[in-house]
Amino acid sequence: MSDVNKKFDSKKDQLSGKAKEVEGKVTGDRAREAQGKTQSLMGKAKDKLADAEETVKGVVDEAKDKMKKKSDD
Template sequence: MSLDGKVDSTKDKISGKAKEVEGKVTGDKARETQGKAEGILGKAKEKLDDAKDAVKDTVDDVKSKLSTDKKTN
């Protein structure tokens, strides 16, 4: 995961948790729901970045194997 992606997803998760707690403390269900949604967004961004990294690693592995195969032929 890139540093920017990690910072962005962490920011969303922390901000979301703060809004969720604020909503619970004040009894504001809309704010609590907004916080939960923002937290979920942060988790989704993190999972998306992880998936991007996995795909990139797989592509790099395939390229490496193809390059090795060309050299042996």
């Protein structure tokens, strides 16, 4: 899954979760509210994971470039 798709998926979960949370609050359905909070938190976690993956990929790519440059010298 591409970085853009991961970000989209995480934002979708956050938005859907927030909607469920509000629905639960309005209807007094605590289970639905909790489900929404959980989904929203999962979306936030996915977002943080995607950020971490991007950071790690950047560090690995940079290290590869340095190794290649040293071997070319």
